[in-house]
Amino acid sequence: MRTREQLMADLTAATGVSESLRLPLGSQLWKGQAGEFRGAGVGSSVDFQDHREYSPGDDPRHINWQAYARTGQYTMKLYREEVRPVVDLFVDCSQSMWSEPGKSQRTSELVYFLASSAQRVGASLQMSLILGDSVRPLTLESLMTHRWMDEMSDLASIDPASAPQLDLARGRSNAIRVLVSDLLFEGDPAPVIRSLKERQGSGLIFCPFTRQEADPEWTGHYDFIDAERGSHHNHQISPGVLTRYLAAYRAHFGIWEEECRRHQVGFSRIAAHPDLFTALHEQAVRSGLLELSP
């Protein structure tokens, strides 16, 4: 867990990065409340888009009177819809996210960054803290006042090592659903990915990882404590075992990448050891999960 002082520092770092990077809201069409992003439908913005014949119920303010004068037909001027994006942020609160200082810092920074980024573009932001089958909404105020750690510790799940059940968080329609999780749980990725995509949503997964788990320097005998359950596991780590572990690690995230690609969900692993901007720029921007702010 992060202390208040650490969270304040994380917020500062994330706010700074959010000035340079933002969620890829401008690269796609959104549906939602009026805002400053181009919507998927016809709107009332100043940007002319097309013409069509008048239908009863159309807004008479958009009748092209000049065309009516020429043709005697009511012709409607269609303008691009400008909507306010909807962002649902899901934060995996399993202990694996917070057991290592590096990963917990990077997770905290990601949450602050994503919230700041959404807030900066005026998106409708809804945040949820999820631990397995336990879900708790997170308010922006709670986040910005750094009380969310306390709320997170109140979460209790039957199996804290299970996959976060995003469907319990009630994601909104047409929302861009962002999941911050290390994905270090057993099971099929498909349910999680499908939850990100349901109800015309689009999904993004930010997956923080540490060098210790990706390329551990284990040798000899270890008493491994499972960060999720607190159980002890004795292992003698030989070079062969270490090699097989690395293969399993790569295979695990290979499956996630493959599933995300198949379901058109953005996926990026965010290393914990570089600074936040470097990590996001090298990994999330290249993966298309973030874009440079105009």
Added chain:
Amino acid sequence: MNLVLTNPWGLLGLLGVPALILIYYLRRRAKVVTISTVFLLKKAQRESAAGRRFDHFNNSLPFWLQLLGILLLTFILTQPRYEKNRTIQQIVIVIDSSASMQPLKATLADELRSRLPALQGDAEHASFLLLDHEPRRPRLYQGDDPEALLDSLSQWNPTDGALDPRASIRLARSLVGPSGVVVFLTDHDGPTLPFSAQRLALGEARANVGFTGVSFEKEGEVVVWNAILRNYSDAPQSRSWTLETPGRERTEPTSVTIPPRKFITLQGRIPEGQTRCLLRLDPDAFVLDDTLPMVAPKPRVARLALENAPGMKVLYDQMIRGFEHIAPAVTETDLVLTTTPEGEDPISDHALISDTAMPDGKTAFGRLLVADHALVAGLNWQSLRTGPFTTLVPVPGDTPLLWLDEKPLILLRYDAANHPQLIFTFSLAFGNALKLPAMVVLLHRFSEGIARNTTSASSLVLETSQLLATELPEKLDHEALQLTLSSLEGTSTPVALESNFRSTLRAPATPGFLSLSSQGDSLMEAAVYFADTREADLSQAAAVEPDRAPAALVETQSSDTTIWRWFALAILILALVAWYFLGSTNPQSQSA
């Protein structure tokens, strides 16, 4: 192949196993790390099912390598030996060459052939070494062919006396080391042999009758022999004997019966006109003493002359008459009885010198003292009454043999040619000196010594293997000497003499005759007979079988001593592999 651990104490090396486990457990405590990828680790390695403590070892390759190293080291320490198919047992047989082995000679090869497999033991092959019980003699056989070993026994002829075999057994043990088999092949039982040697006795108690000695008497011109015949057995024995002379002439067999363990004496004459004859018994198992060659004994003679000493005529006559080895000189002289008048040069010859002059005509009295000399050893002079003293006085170099107070009575002098002279400083014509037994013995000793060194012909009876040096003159040229061994039937065998023949020349080991001549002149005619009664007594012969080849010897013989090298190599490889694994998993080296 059977595996034999020749050093069971090496199993103590197994104590290293619990020590290794303890060290490993204490040293390699688990590092506690909190991780979030346990489920991935499970895929890479099964979790310990045996519990935490033993999981230290289940997954530790270095531990198992070190454990294997301890086991290999323990295996080496136990000095494992494989009994190979090709195993060699070294067998040394020290054979008793005493004459009592003669009865075994005909059957010894067959008897030994049946016992060689037991001596060979479990070994597939054997190497043999056959040594005489006299260690200075050459080896009778050395090789790995048992038949050749047995064939070599045909050249073996046991004629020695009893000899302590320990020197040969020591030599045998030194040749084959502690792992070989050393066997003393004899015909009798005895005390435990030294140097882990085993006794193989093939003897058998047998009744033996044989000649043990002979003496001669002269009855006028006739020589009478007295031969002693002995029965060595515990039962009465009957034998027939004959007297044979050259030309295969023999007397009618005469039967005699000898009581158990008793002697009888046979007597007879040497046939007239014969110089050699031979007594022959019915042959029995021990043949060496079944014949008794004889020659009429005749000592070597010194020719005695009397010169310028009429007062010593009595002594001259006594010596001619009483001493066999003294003969009157005709042309050449070996010994002179003489006197040396005052002022004349000393004579140069073997001489007995005295003087009949009586300067003062007095008889001296006083205390008699005898020198420590071979000529006067054991002689009693206390009843000597000397005649008057003569003018003879000692000169430097003389050896006084007898004193009367401070006055030397008898002197031993050597002239410039090293001829001995016996000088009396008192008159032999007076007093009782010539009647005194001590004087007779002294004169006999002196004259016999001179006669022995003459080159006159002699005849005598010798025992087998007797050293001949004492019977020969001192000055002989070995190149001029001719020794011939002969039999009664006339067959003769010349024998070459070595330059050191005085220390090596012996009578033959078997009964017979010999002739020794120098430049064609006969020096010695001798009959040789067997007289070793210890060897002729076969009643104590016995059979003793050796133990089977000891197991320890077989193991050592049959071991493969190269196996430890492979195990040592395996330990070295294990150490390198363990070092590689320990070194390669060092976190520092990994990050570097």
